[in-house]
Amino acid sequence: MILKILELGPLMVNCYIVADEETKEAAVFDPSGEVDKILQALNHDGLKVKYIINTHTHWDHVGGNYQLQEATNAPIVTHEDEASALKTARDNAATFGLSCENSEAGMFVKEGDIIEVGSLRFKVVDLRGHSPAGLGFIFDGEISVEGKRETKKLIICGDAVFAGSIGRTDFPGGNMELLLQNIREKIFTLPDDTLILPGHGPASTVEREKKYNPFFQ
Ligand SMILES: [Zn+2]
Numbered sequence: 166m167i168l169k170i171l172e173l174g175p176l177m178v179n180c181y182i183v184a185d186e187e188t189k190e191a192a193v194f195d196p197s198g199e200v201d202k203i204l205q206a207l208n209h210d211g212l213k214v215k216y217i218i219n220t221h222t223h224w225d226h227v228g229g230n231y232q233l234q235e236a237t238n239a240p241i242v243t244h245e246d247e248a249s250a251l252k253t254a255r256d257n258a259a260t261f262g263l264s265c266e267n268s269e270a271g272m273f274v275k276e277g278d279i280i281e282v283g284s285l286r287f288k289v290v291d292l293r294g295h296s297p298a299g300l301g302f303i304f305d306g307e308i309s310v311e312g313k314r315e316t317k318k319l320i321i322c323g324d325a326v327f328a329g330s331i332g333r334t335d336f337p338g339g340n341m342e343l344l345l346q347n348i349r350e351k352i353f354t355l356p357d358d359t360l361i362l363p364g365h366g367p368a369s370t371v372e373r374e375k376k377y378n379p380f381f382q
């Protein structure tokens with residue numbers, strides 16, 4: 166699997182591009198803005214976008230949805246209970262004095278579903294607690310990051326857990342107890358060396374967060 170990490174938009178959201186090296190089929194997780202940079206990264210490797218995936222639909226994570234869809238025709242994928250916020254993203258961003266286009270989901274996924282991108286398979290888990298129905302996507306296999314190859318498991322987890330922190334729970338749909346429980350049950354049960362790819366900030370591992378994340382001590 167090809168993995169590219171771009172930090173984009175006014176709130177520096179991690180946009181993850183994953184792709185099958187053979188078929189060049191790709192998925193873009195959380196296109197948060199600066200779509201020209203996303204398209205440049207896709208074109209560089211001749212990648213074709215099959216899905217635009219939102220881990221959740223806070224406006225800072227979906228700012229590039231509309232433009233990326235215009236450019237690629239790929240459906241926007243998220244949980245059904247996240248979809249309505251896509252239609253109010255413009256107003257939500259405006260309350261922060263920032264701009265964002267509205268967009269519309271074309272496909273819903275939920276816990277237990279498998280998303281296929283070429284030969285890659287991503288298992289969907291429900292990590293709600295930071296938002297109404299935030300999702301995580303687990304991949305198990307060979308990853309190539311900037312030419313370096315390793316075999317490992319990873320989870321793209323949106324704003325559920327960060328290196329040394331967890332997502333805010335004071336937005337609508339937030340629930341701290343539920344978020345902590347979901348992280349414990351669905352992320353901390355993965356192998357220790359599983360790579361955690363969060364919505365903001367540096368990557369981490371399951372082992373590091375279990376040991377050092379202050380919310381779990
Ligand atoms: Zn968020």
Ligand SMILES: [Zn+2]
Pocket residue numbers: 178223225226324364365
């Ligand atoms: Zn965020």
